[in-house]
Every structure is written in structure tokens, then in C-alpha cells.
Amino acid sequence: MTGIRIDHLITSGTFSLDGGTWDVDNNVWIVGDDHEVVVIDAAHDADAIAEAVGGRRVTAIVCTHAHDDHVNAAPALAERTGAPILLHPDDRALWQMTHPDRKPDGELTDGQVLHVAGTGLTVLHTPGHAPGAVCLYAPDLETVFTGDTLFRGGPGATGRSFSDFATIIESVRDKLLTLPASTTVRTGHGDSTTIGDEAPHLPEWVARGH
Structure with missing residues (x-):
């Protein structure tokens, strides 16, 4: 795995759904080496992301x-x-609410492996926060990129349209907390954590959600 790294960028903007708008800071993750990368969650600022990528080839925007x-x-x-x-x-x-005239170029499926710079990112379909939410598990890097499915302190929000609490709990329990405890959880917002730090709190989250 010589030369592969994870670059981190924070971009700022707004999140809008169900008639409300909130100011948010988003984590953008760039995974690869000096030659090629994948970008995970192209949030708010294409210029800043492109600057962070530099001259490297972007193989996918996930x-x-x-x-x-x-x-x-x-x-x-x-x-x-x-x-x-x-x-x-x-x-x-959900995509069409933001980009009605531009379709995605390809589909992600559960168990699919995306390859970049000699390593694999396994797609884990983790619905709940959104129906098509996915996480990307990179075992070689001992990392999982969880978007808004799992944060430091619990699962993502499920109080808005297209979300469901019981579903996100099932996704977190079955797809994420089964990963090695040492796995770093790199989230869509806020600080990173580990599977080992979060797993013991599952009963609290379930109790809090009911």
C-alpha cells in the first residue's frame, strides 16, 4: 500500500430538505496516491475539491x-x-431534487468493490438516513467512510423525509458494528471515531430512538 493516503477537506454550505435550510460543514474524503484518487462526497465547493486533487486523475466521484x-x-x-x-x-x-437535469453516471451496489491506487473500497448499502445511503469500507486502510450513517456518538438523523430509524439501526448493527473494532470511522460531518468506540453504545441508541 505504498503511497496511498487519505486527504481530508472541509467545505461549508447549506443543507435543505422538507422546507428547512441549515448551515453545515461537510467532510470531503480523497482516497488514492500521487496518480489517481476517488472523491467521496463532492460537497459545496468544486473548486476547492479540484485544488485538493491537484493533477491527479479522479477515477470516480462517489x-x-x-x-x-x-x-x-x-x-x-x-x-x-x-x-x-x-x-x-x-x-x-433525492438526487433529482437537487439535479433534475443531470443523472448520475453509474450505480453503486451492495458488495461492489471500487479500486483505486491498488486498494479496494467495498460498498456497503446502509439505508436509514437515506434509502440509498452507502458506506465504503477500505480494509487495507482500516477505515470505513460512513457518510451520514454513523457518527461519533451515534447513527445519523432520521427525522426527515426518506429516512427511518429502525432501518438505520439495522444497517449500523449488521453492516458496520461487525467490522473490526480498530476500524477508523470517517464521517460525513464532524470528528472521526472507531468502530470499537461506538459499538458498546448500540443499546443506548436503540433506547433513545423509541
Whole structure:
């Protein structure tokens, strides 16, 4: 795994759904080496993301889900880099709310492996926060990119349209907390954590949600 690294960028903007708008800071993750990368969640600022990528080839722009704050810069970044935008098809309705005239270029499926710079990112379909939410597990890097499915302190929000609490709990329990405890959880917003730090709190989350 010589030369592969994870670059981290924070971009700022807004998130809008169900008639409300909130200011948000988003984590953008760039995974690869000096030659090629994937971008996870092209949020808010295509210019800043392109600057962080530099001269490297972008093999894919991966959307962990289609809330507008995670995909609003994706078409502009795709135009600049020529990279395909990949989204789970169950989030197509959410995507069309932000980009009605631009479809994603490819679909993500559970168990699919995306390859970049000699390593693999396994797609885990983790619905709940959004129907087509996915996480990307990179075992070689001991990392999982969870979007808004799992944060430091619990699962993502489920109080808005297209979300469901019981579903996100099932996704977190069955797809994420089964990963090695040492796995770093790199989230869509806020600080990173580990599977080992979060797993013991599952009963609290379930109790809190009912």
C-alpha cells in the first residue's frame, strides 16, 4: 500500500430538505496516491475539491447518499475532471431534487468493490438516513467512510423525509458494528471515531430512538 493516503477537506454550505435550510460543514474524503484518487462526497465547493486533487486523475466521484449538501458540487467536479458520478439507485429521487437535469453516471451496489491506487473500497448499502445511503469500507486502510450513517456518538438523523430509524439501526448493527473494532470511522460531518468506540453504545441508541 505504498503511497496511498487519505486527504481530508472541509467545505461549508447549506443543507435543505422538507422546507428547512441549515448551515453545515461537510467532510470531503480523497482516497488514492500521487496518480489517481476517488472523491467521496463532492460537497459545496468544486473548486476547492479540484485544488485538493491537484493533477491527479479522479477515477470516480462517489456519493454516500444524495442529500443536497453531499452532492451539490458533484456535477461541476465531474465536468472539470471527467470522472463518473456514482450513486446507489435507491437515492435517485433525492438526487433529482437537487439535479433534475443531470443523472448520475453509474450505480453503486451492495458488495461492489471500487479500486483505486491498488486498494479496494467495498460498498456497503446502509439505508436509514437515506434509502440509498452507502458506506465504503477500505480494509487495507482500516477505515470505513460512513457518510451520514454513523457518527461519533451515534447513527445519523432520521427525522426527515426518506429516512427511518429502525432501518438505520439495522444497517449500523449488521453492516458496520461487525467490522473490526480498530476500524477508523470517517464521517460525513464532524470528528472521526472507531468502530470499537461506538459499538458498546448500540443499546443506548436503540433506547433513545423509541
